[in-house]
Amino acid sequence: MNRAKTKHTRPSTVWLDESAFRSEQLSPNSTASPHIQPPTIQKMATAVITPGSMEPHPGRPNARILQLNQNPWDTFEPAAGSSQDRSLIFARNKSERGKLVHIQQLEKQFSPATGFLELMEQVAHPSFLKLLECYHHDASCTLIWEPTEVSVSHILASSCSITTDELVGIVKPVLEGIQYLRGLGRALATLGPETILLTQSGDVKIMGVENSCEIKESEMNPATMKLCALADVVTKLMLKNRTYEWETEIQNLPCQLESISVEEILQNEMFTRDSCEGELKLLVSVANKTAYHGIKSYYARC
Structure with a gap:
């Protein structure tokens, strides 16, 4: 079977390379901000943010920024x-x-x-x-x-593939974030490989919650709650390991994301079993090293 080659574009990420700033000739003792002229700045959403629109939630942390x-x-x-x-x-x-x-x-x-x-x-x-x-x-x-270290876009562009535990480790926190927003009457504005980030320790973080919007209960469905978008991410991650013997639950996950509620999905056994802390730490490290640097991965993935 001939597989079409997909050209991956590098997402906006930061690499530990100080050369980007050496050309700016910053003095070590300078307190001025670097002379960076951004070509474009994404304007932060204003219409979706309503001051005082959410009622206090018992037990929810309210850390001051x-x-x-x-x-x-x-x-x-x-x-x-x-x-x-x-x-x-x-x-x-x-x-x-x-x-x-x-x-x-x-x-x-x-x-x-x-x-x-x-x-x-x-x-x-x-x-x-x-x-x-x-x-x-x-x-x-x-x-x-x-x-954060990498995005799911990095993982898709890297030479390493995905196992069941790693896929579940990525999807579960995203589902929990979507469920949490649903309880507040809100939904993410967008969700995709570039907005699902991972830290060095393997924690999953969704970017863009500041652009989430209020949504009526009657309008909440798999598309507006971004479950359909998550289904697309799951499918792409599964295709990273075509020869892997995926569990039936994983194979059915994209369809379930597009048809049943987030609460029902989280009740699935694969999301309720205990997961190891730092499950994604190795994946983050390998993806970071192999995504764009032409380094071959020897990470056993099957």
Whole structure:
């Protein structure tokens, strides 16, 4: 059978390469932000964010996001920049050099929409990318996010394939995030391989919850809840290992995502059994090394 070759484009990610900033000739003691001119900045959604639109939820963490009126580069130093989205910077804390973050610089004319920080504080769930701090300086805003290593797009572009435990390890947190938003009367605006991220320790994080929107119960279905989009991601991951003997439950998962509720899906035995901590850690490491660097994987996948 002839398989069409798929050309993978590199998603916006950050690599540990300081050469991106050497050309900027930053002084080690400089507190000015790097001279980065982003070609385009994605405007943050405003219409979908309504201040005070969510009722307090018993037992839900309501961690305050620290807001500081100071230059973020007094606290952080850049380590690398994204090859595509020049507004995204990988950095470390100057005083705690082991503390790594992703920094998103917004152009002066762009600032978080009204209610953005309130939403990020209220929508607190382990499945969502965490906003750590917000800096205001010179009429501009800088967002400090927890760092991630790869996206599912990297995994699809890498030479390594996927096993049942790894696929379940990716899908379950996404389902739990979707279920959590459903309980708040909200849904993700988009979901795809590029918005499902993994940390170095193998935790799964969904990007873009700040753009989630309120949705009526009558309008909630597999398409609006992004379960159909998740089904497409599952299918693509399964195709990474065509010779693997997938369990029947996994083979049926894409169809189930498009036909039954997220609550029913999470009751499936494959999502209720105990999973090992750090299950995805090796996959993250291998995918990071093989996605775009021409390194052959010897990771046994069958």
